[in-house]
Amino acid sequence: MLLASVLGCKRLELFLRFDQPLSASQLSDFRELAKRRAKREPLQHILGEVEFFGLKLRSDRRALIPRFETEELCEISVETLFPDRSANIRILDLGTGSGAIACAFASVYKNADIVAVDKSPDALSLARENAELNSLKNISFMLSDWFDGVDGRFDLIAANPPYLSEADVASAEPEVRNYDPKSALVSADGGIADLRIILSRAPDYLTSGGCIICECGLEQPRKLAEEFKEVFAQIEILPDSSRRTRFFLGKAR
Ligand SMILES: C[S@@+](CC[C@H](N)C(=O)[O-])C[C@H]1O[C@@H](n2cnc3c(N)ncnc32)[C@H](O)[C@@H]1O
Structure with missing residues (x-):
C-alpha cells in the first residue's frame, strides 16, 4: 500500500x-x-485515507479510524432494518467520529434526513470534510453530548460509542493506543457507561417502531439486553462476521 x-x-x-x-x-x-x-503509525493515517462502505474517507488523528465491524453495523441496517433505499427516514448517528456511519447511510438513503453528532469539535471537522469529499448533502452535523442538542424523533439511531475500559486500551496495539483519540475509545464502568446513557435516553428520540443499533464490546450486548428488556418492545443481539456478539438492536414500542 x-x-x-x-x-x-x-x-x-x-x-x-x-x-x-x-x-x-x-x-x-x-x-x-x-x-x-x-x-506503528496506522497505515490509514500515513495514507491519509480509508475505504468504508465503498466510500473513500479522510483519516487522521482527529477521529477514530473506522473499523470493519462498523461497516457490518451499516450492512445490517441497510439489508435488514430499512431495505427500501428510497425511504424518507430520519437517521441519527451518535458519536459520528470521522462521519463514517452518517456518510455510509447518506450514500444509500438519498431521501433520508441524517443528523450526526459528536462532542469532539475535531471529529466533527473531519466528518464534515468527509461528507463534502463524497458530495453527501443530506447530513447535518452538530456538536452535542449524546442527545443533549438533538430535537425530534428518528426512525433509526446508530451508535458506535466508546466501549473499552482503561485496561483494554492500555493493552491494545500501539496503533490504537497511541493514535485513536482516547475519548473515542474509553468509557467508564469498564467500558459500558456510555452505552447505558444512550440506551436509557433512546426511547425519547425514537419513532414508534423505530430502531436503535449499537456496536458494543464483546460481553456487553447480553448484559445490556438484560438491563434494558423492559425499555424496548424487542431486543436482538447480533453477531459480527466472526460470530462474536457485537451489536445491540432495540426496537421502540
Ligand atoms: C468509537 S468512536 C466512533 C466513531 C465513528 N462513529 C465510527 O464508527 O468510526 C466514538 C465517538 O463518540 C464520540 N463521543 C464520545 N463521548 C461522546 C458524548 N458524550 N457525546 C457525543 N459524542 C461522544 C467520540 O468523540 C468518538 O468520535
Whole structure:
C-alpha cells in the first residue's frame, strides 16, 4: 500500500510493474513512509485515507479510524432494518467520529434526513470534510453530548460509542493506543457507561417502531439486553462476521 501510494498506482498494479527500478526520490519517499509505519503509525493515517462502505474517507488523528465491524453495523441496517433505499427516514448517528456511519447511510438513503453528532469539535471537522469529499448533502452535523442538542424523533439511531475500559486500551496495539483519540475509545464502568446513557435516553428520540443499533464490546450486548428488556418492545443481539456478539438492536414500542 505504501509503495503503491509513492508510485501513485493501485496496489495490484505493483505486480505488473514488479521489475521497475525506483528512482532515488521514490526510494527516499518510500523509506520515509516505511519508517513511520515501523513506529506503528496506522497505515490509514500515513495514507491519509480509508475505504468504508465503498466510500473513500479522510483519516487522521482527529477521529477514530473506522473499523470493519462498523461497516457490518451499516450492512445490517441497510439489508435488514430499512431495505427500501428510497425511504424518507430520519437517521441519527451518535458519536459520528470521522462521519463514517452518517456518510455510509447518506450514500444509500438519498431521501433520508441524517443528523450526526459528536462532542469532539475535531471529529466533527473531519466528518464534515468527509461528507463534502463524497458530495453527501443530506447530513447535518452538530456538536452535542449524546442527545443533549438533538430535537425530534428518528426512525433509526446508530451508535458506535466508546466501549473499552482503561485496561483494554492500555493493552491494545500501539496503533490504537497511541493514535485513536482516547475519548473515542474509553468509557467508564469498564467500558459500558456510555452505552447505558444512550440506551436509557433512546426511547425519547425514537419513532414508534423505530430502531436503535449499537456496536458494543464483546460481553456487553447480553448484559445490556438484560438491563434494558423492559425499555424496548424487542431486543436482538447480533453477531459480527466472526460470530462474536457485537451489536445491540432495540426496537421502540
Ligand atoms: C468509537 S468512536 C466512533 C466513531 C465513528 N462513529 C465510527 O464508527 O468510526 C466514538 C465517538 O463518540 C464520540 N463521543 C464520545 N463521548 C461522546 C458524548 N458524550 N457525546 C457525543 N459524542 C461522544 C467520540 O468523540 C468518538 O468520535
